[in-house]
Amino acid sequence: MPGRLEPPFSRRLPASVEPNAFSQVVAALKDQGAPLVDLTESNPTRAEIPYPADLLTSLADSRALQYDPNPFGLHDARAAVAADHARRKALVNPDDVVLTASTSEAYSWLFKLLCDPGDVVAVPRPSYPLFDHLTSLEGLDVHPYALTYDGRWSIDFDTLAAAPERTRAVLVVSPNNPTGSYVTMAEMRELARLCSQRGWALIADEVFADYPLDQTDPATDVARRADVLSFSLGGLSKTAGLPQLKLGWIVIGGPASQKARAREGLELIADTFLSVATPVQIAASRLLSAGATIRGAIHQRVRHNLTVLRAAGRRFAACEVLKVEGGWSAIIRVPSTRPEEELVLDLLEREHVVVHPGYFFDFPREAYLVVSLLPDPRQFAPAIERVLRVASA
Ligand SMILES: Cc1ncc(COP(=O)(O)O)c(C=O)c1O
Structure with a gap:
């Protein structure tokens, strides 16, 4: 029809939302019923982790029949989250806790609080690919700064x-x-110095802080330590292996006047959305306590698979398992005799093993593979052996 205009779509969205070649092959193999071993599985509820059968009974508490909207969340839930920080010896005031539906939502609220469209957020590389979407959906640009590996990954402060x-x-x-x-701790001091010199806020995603593997000097609970405006993010998703319950949080830290201003802004943002459901807030204290068993099982799983991976890695001299200090994933440096893409497609099609290529996480060069340490060990051990054999060939 002449003069007819197409509806507009925002430039915040990527130009194409087509799945990449790798995801298309995974989907096609699944459709064909191929017996894939997924070494990218990061969802603990799909990893044969035992969950207490009565875990969700606390969600049926009849107090949740009452809707008592509160922008930052119900006081008892915020107090439970604050108290849970004592496990890491962090003293947190419930007034500094803001509940969100997820860590991803926490990011979007903090970006609304701190940035105007066109502003920039400095983001580590390699890191979690979702940051590209989380920032562009808020109209922000990213300044990637480098993490470099020299026996351990550390921040390249020049970048x-x-x-x-x-x-x-x-x-x-x-x-x-x-x-x-x-x-x-040393990096933390330098970060605080730079933030205070440049007027930057510090956002610390600490969702995996409860899963240390090999680090003696970690600066956890950043918001409690920093003398600059800072925010620590956490959530049930990782800390209790319960991503489906949708409860995350922000802990606000820094100088009192800046904290007060941040609290005011966040109150307006949170009040606009009121996104955290009441049952999960009422159940928060009991879920956090019960989460200890799940966390323990995940931690044990991750430790076990890392030991298996390191032992297998020693048998394939061409590959190197990089140091893992904490979290749920590991990186294998493999010979760069062919592109990562070709290797991961080969592993998929010939071995039916799914691993991520390093370029998904913006490694500065090839060739790296990223594996999750969550999968069932009965599948993990033989699949890792195949990955290392094919990568070394
Ligand atoms: C580093 C990091 N932050 C945040 C998240 C998302 O957590 P949530 O489920 O609370 O949104 C993930 C999920 O994998 C993650 O890896």
């Missing part, structure tokens, strides 16, 4: 200091997905 004028916040993930590296 962070090169962040542009419009930078508003620096994001750290500790331990990081997928490098498994914690921010150390």
Whole structure:
């Protein structure tokens, strides 16, 4: 029809939402019923982790029949989250806790609080690919700063200091997905110095903080330590292996006046959405306590698979299992005799093993494979053997 206009779609969305070649092959093999071993599985509810059968009874508490909206969440739930930090010897005031439906939502609220469209957030590379979407959905640009490996992954502060004028916040993930590296106390001091010099806020994603593997000097609970405006993010998703319950949180830290201003802003944002369901807030204290058993089982699983991976790695001299300080994933450096893409497709089609290529996480060069440490060990051990054999060939 002449003069007819197409409805507009935002430039915040990527130009194409087509699944990439790798995802298309995985989907096609699944459709054909191929017996895939998924070494990218990061969903603990699909990894044969035992969950207490009566875990969800607390969600049926009849107090949840009452709707008592509160932007930051019900006081008892915030107090339960604050108290749970004592496990890591962090003293947190319930007034500094803001409940969210997930860590991803926490990011979006913090970006609304701190940034205008076109502003910049400094983000580690390699890291979690969702940051590209989380930032562009808020109309933000990213300044990638490098993590470099030298026996352990550490922050390349020169690349962070090169962040542009419009930078508003620096994001750290500790331990990081997928490098498994914690921010150390020494890095924390340098981060705080840079943030205070440049007027940046510090956002610390600490969703994996409860899964240390090999680090003696981790700076966990960043918001409690920093003397700059800072936010620590956590949630039931990782800390209790319960992503489906949709309860995350932000802990606000820093100088009192900045904290007060941040609280005011977040109150408005949270009040606009009121996204956390009442039953999960009423149940928060009991879920956090019951979560200890699940966390323990996941931790044991991750430790076990890492031991298996390291032992297998020693038998394939061409591959190197990089140091993992914490979290649920591990990185294998493999010979760069062919592109990562070709290797992962080969592993998929010939061995029916799913692993992620390093380029999904923006490694600066090839060739790396990223594996989850969550899968059932009966599948993990033989599949890792096949991955290392094919990668070494
Ligand atoms: C580093 C990191 N942050 C946040 C999340 C998302 O957590 P949530 O389920 O609370 O949104 C993930 C999920 O894998 C993650 O790896």
